[in-house]
Amino acid sequence: MLNYDKTDCRKEANVFKALGHPTRLWIVKQLADGEHCVCEFVAAVGVDFSTISQHLAILKRAGVITDDKRGKSVYYRLTCPCILAMLDCVEKRT
Amino acid sequence: MLNYDKTDCRKEANVFKALGHPTRLWIVKQLADGEHCVCEFVAAVGVDFSTISQHLAILKRAGVITDDKRGKSVYYRLTCPCILAMLDCVEKRT
DNA sequence: CAAACATTATGTTATATTACCAAATAACCA
């Protein structure tokens, strides 16, 4: 007999939700090879600084990425390599 | 230099988006051990048949699950075991 | 074939997300 607890999967679902946006997923993929700065993302994606910043905040809140302020710039990187395995899994099926 | 193609990650992001809802993620977890029928989910979650069916359709469209009609019921199962590795990765970090 | 059951589709409303702008904050340099 299956048993559902509403609060059970909320936090975990949030990680997937964070990855569930084309721009955010792209950002995560770029971080696979190493850290990047916010301005690089802004230049490549071609949206407002604030939009990228908001996407980064969502990924950070979900625990997928972490940041590091050096000089004038903020650099982001993945918190854990298993994220990459997840990407591989999804790439294989699409 | 980073390069962003808008259509690039859309389909892959859709897989994550499908998993990014508490009820849908719970459903996927239940399928980890083997197939289940729609009516089992409805009974456990306590929402409308149509709501569960809609969630299942989203997961199916994303390619995460597949269905199999036998007798009066429709049984769902995961399309690929690597989904489970993704769940493990996320569980470890939450 | 028709009744009964299981699932899907449609329309609607409440809520959540997205992206932009403008303003605030922070770090460096002249």
Added chain:
DNA sequence: TGGTTATTTGGTAATATAACATAATGTTTG
């Protein structure tokens, strides 16, 4: 210090999603 660059925050409008009720479709079984 004052100016410039890099980033975050808050407000807002357009769009997307979620959940429900109800209607429609499809299958099995009598």
